[in-house]
Amino acid sequence: MFLQGPCHNREELFDREDELRTITKALKNNAWVAILGPRMAGKTSLAIVSASLMGKKTFYVNFKGAENLRDATLRILSALGRSKMKGIKRARVGPIEVEREVEKPSAILEDVLLGLKKAVVVFDEVQDIKQGVNQFLNILSLVRNTRRDVEFIFTGSAIGLMDSLLNPDPQNPLYGRSPIKIEIGPWDLQTALEFLEKGLKKCNAPFTSKELSETIEELGTLPGWLSFYGLRRCTGISHKKALEEAIGEGVKVARGELENILRNRPEWARKVLRAMAFGAKWSELLKLGPSKSGLYKFLTTLQKLYLVSKKGNLYVISDPIYRKACLEL
Numbered sequence: 001m002f003l004q005g006p007c008h009n010r011e012e013l014f015d016r017e018d019e020l021r022t023i024t025k026a027l028k029n030n031a032w033v034a035i036l037g038p039r040m041a042g043k044t045s046l047a048i049v050s051a052s053l054m055g056k057k058t059f060y061v062n063f064k065g066a067e068n069l070r071d072a073t074l075r076i077l078s079a080l081g082r083s084k085m086k087g088i089k090r091a092r093v094g095p096i097e098v099e100r101e102v103e104k105p106s107a108i109l110e111d112v113l114l115g116l117k118k119a120v121v122v123f124d125e126v127q128d129i130k131q132g133v134n135q136f137l138n139i140l141s142l143v144r145n146t147r148r149d150v151e152f153i154f155t156g157s158a159i160g161l162m163d164s165l166l167n168p169d170p171q172n173p174l175y176g177r178s179p180i181k182i183e184i185g186p187w188d189l190q191t192a193l194e195f196l197e198k199g200l201k202k203c204n205a206p207f208t209s210k211e212l213s214e215t216i217e218e219l220g221t222l223p224g225w226l227s228f229y230g231l232r233r234c235t236g237i238s239h240k241k242a243l244e245e246a247i248g249e250g251v252k253v254a255r256g257e258l259e260n261i262l263r264n265r266p267e268w269a270r271k272v273l274r275a276m277a278f279g280a281k282w283s284e285l286l287k288l289g290p291s292k293s294g295l296y297k298f299l300t301t302l303q304k305l306y307l308v309s310k311k312g313n314l315y316v317i318s319d320p321i322y323r324k325a326c327l328e329l
Contacts, residue, residue, distance in 0.1 A: 001199035002230030007045035009052055014195050014223070016046055019182055023050040026180045027120065027151045032144070034154045034166055034179035038306035038319065039257060040224025040250075041184050043155040044124050051120040051153060059116075063156075064125040069132025073105035080112055106135045113139060118149045126165070127156035127305075133164050140165075141173035154179060158304040185306070186319070192221035196230060203234035211239045218247055220320045225250045247324065254325035261305070262329070266290070269298055270329050277326040279314040 007013040013020070023033050027050065035043045051058040061079040066072045113121075129136065143150060156162045166178055187195065193212055200207045219225040228249050232242035262269055268289030275285060285295055299315060302308035309318045317323045 001195075001202050002227045002234055004227075004231065006048050007042075008048055010049055013042075013045055013049045014198070015187065015191055016042065016184065019046060019184060020050055020053075022180075023047075023153070023182060024053050027051075027054055027153075030148055030151070032152045032154070032177075032179040033182060034156075034162060035182045035184065036156065036158055036162070036306075037184040038157075038186070038222065039253075040222040041186065041306075042223045043184060044122075045223075046182075046184065047122045047124065047153045047155050051122050054120050054151070056149075056151075057119045058122065059119060060122045060124065062124045063128050066128055067130055069109070069129070069135050070105045072129055072132070072136065073109045076109060077112065080116075106132070106139060109136075110139045110142060113143050113150075114146065116143075116147060116150045120151045120153065122153045122155070124155045126154045127158070127160040127162045129161040130159075133161050136161060137164060138173050141177075144174065144177055152179070157306060159301060163304070186221040187223065189216065189221065192216050192226060195223065196226060199230045200233055205233040205236075207233070207239065215239075215243055215246075218243060218320065219250065222319060222321075225319075225321055247321070250321040251325045251328065254319075254322045255328055258322070258325055258329060261301075261307075265298070266294075268294075272298065273317070273326045274329055276308060276315050276317050277323045279311070279316040281313050282315070285315065 001012070001014065003012065010020075019035075023035070023046070026033050033047075033050070035047055037043050048058070048060060051060075059079050061072075061075050063072055063075060066075055140152070143152075154162060154165060158166065164172065165174065166181055169175065186192075193216065196212050196215065197207070215226070215229050219229060225246065228246035229242050232245055233239065237245070258273060262273070266289070271288040272280075272285050272290065272295070275288060282295075285299075286292065290298065299308060303310075307317060307319070307322055308315055310316075317326055
């Protein structure tokens, strides 16, 4: 129940029945699906399990860190395997050799994706692709028009390629055929408690109600952070040490994400993140150095990444682990 990686079958996936039903129904009706939400919410698990229920060949591609079409192409080719490149004449894309003489990765990618049959393709973390988006959309449009037996599930936050998929303008090749949008977030308190309780009982780890409440208070209710804790408890680690290690590991992951967001941004962005760990008003954030337009764009990006929410007139880092990570910036 507490897994280090994503779930791969229905038995491993806790909760999310409504979302699973909606996704599988959409796929059966030849609609593509986009699953959005914060990191550690279980987007990848939901996508992989949904794909597994379709009775077709499933391909999974993780685009984490793949900023452009070239990187994305290499990952897709690797996931699909050389057997999917038959009939193409010799060419090289980075370190991978395929069989057709073309200079553009988009040409190879088009051949490969159009060659798929009876498949469900999971494209994970698509928000990282920010260069070559229009080329990617053109290829996806061709697949959309010609391959009715191939479905796609996209996961990520509402920026980069995901933003273009969901908000195409009239000139966009996917205009009018955007994926069905499914948003998932942290569990409610009761579901989170049930997840911990069932998981700990399953591995015979002792616990008290007070320990479960403390765990949720410190970690929040995102499935990923709770699994960090549950995994440690199931190996025999005490509650106190398991919680301490889960917080440490979570903050390390969250801080890495935040540093990536801050890359190439001015110093005021770091100060703004720190301030929002406690909650801050627009006027208070402006005093930290940004222009009005700069602050607006930054806050919009953070909201699309599901990191910041607005409560009344305060902008707040929503998740307790990310809140702790902000204080370390």
